[in-house]
Amino acid sequence: MADKKSYLKGKHVLVVDDEKDILDTIADILEDAHVDRAADYETASRKIRENRYDLAVLDIMGVNGLKLLEETVERNIPTVMLTAHAINPETLMESIRKGAISYLPKETLAELEDLLNSLLESYESGEPPWKLLFDRLGGYFNKRFGPDWQAKDQEFWSAFSRTYQIGKGIQERLKHDPKILDKGI
Numbered sequence: 581m582a583d584k585k586s587y588l589k590g591k592h593v594l595v596v597d598d599e600k601d602i603l604d605t606i607a608d609i610l611e612d613a614h615v616d617r618a619a620d621y622e623t624a625s626r627k628i629r630e631n632r633y634d635l636a637v638l639d640i641m642g643v644n645g646l647k648l649l650e651e652t653v654e655r656n657i658p659t660v661m662l663t664a665h666a667i668n669p670e671t672l673m674e675s676i677r678k679g680a681i682s683y684l685p686k687e688t689l690a691e692l693e694d695l696l697n698s699l700l701e702s703y704e705s706g707e708p709p710w711k712l713l714f715d716r717l718g719g720y721f722n723k724r725f726g727p728d729w730q731a732k733d734q735e736f737w738s739a740f741s742r743t744y745q746i747g748k749g750i751q752e753r754l755k756h757d758p759k760i761l762d763k764g765i
Contacts, residue, residue: 587700588613588693591634594652596624597662598642602686606637606662609692624648633657635700640666646674653679656758658703660696662686669729672721673736681709685720710740 589612596618597603607615616631618624621644628636628651636652638645640663652659661675664686675683682699684692695716702709714721721729730737 584697585701586612587697587704588635590614591700592616592632594618594624594627594631594633594636594657596636596643596645596648597639599639602639602689605689606692609689610696619643621648625651628652628655628657635660635696637662637696639663640671640675646671646678649675649678649680658700660684660699662692667724669725669733673733676710676740682713684713684717685724687720688717 588610591613593610593613594616595603595606595610597606598619600619603617603619607617613635616627616633618627624638624643625648628648633652633655634657636648636657636659638648638652638659638661640646640661645661645663645666649659649661658681659679660682661671661680662684663671667685672683681703682695684695688695698712698716699709701707702712
């Protein structure tokens with residue numbers, strides 16, 4: 581990544597996971613960022629209220645990550661869900677609905693810096709981070725969930741694929757964006 585601009589350098593990032601070794605690993609990976617850690621819902625929720633973050637990386641299980649996602653979206657913090665135990669189509673869709681910019685399996689920790697950098701680059705340039713995710717990890721999801729995993733929720737995925745840029749999650753984030761609210765939109 582030396583020849584590519586770092587979108588993580590100097591960013592204030594909140595990382596929430598109930599496993600200390602995961603928190604330590606992510607902090608090491610994100611060495612160019614200012615990383616705050618939280619190992620439980622209460623600590624994370626307080627930090628979200630008291631600080632301004634450029635990015636949040638939330639575990640789902642053990643820390644009530646989907647509830648924390650609602651709080652980060654309300655504060656207009658781009659949020660990536662990172663999970664091992666909740667890796668399934670239902671929590672993926674719920675993450676999209678609630679406004680996450682991405683959903684990563686913990687198996688991608690070795691690629692985390694590159695993935696987060698690319699996701700932030702997409703997000704900051706107005707490109708759809710979800711398209712990037714499915715371009716990069718679509719094969720992983722197909723292997724993990726089965727080749728026709730989206731067929732069960734075809735209506736959701738069909739609408740989602742047509743509206744990467746204006747999906748429900750993005751609409752939810754925009755409802756809390758002061759740049760939009762100040763314009764009366």
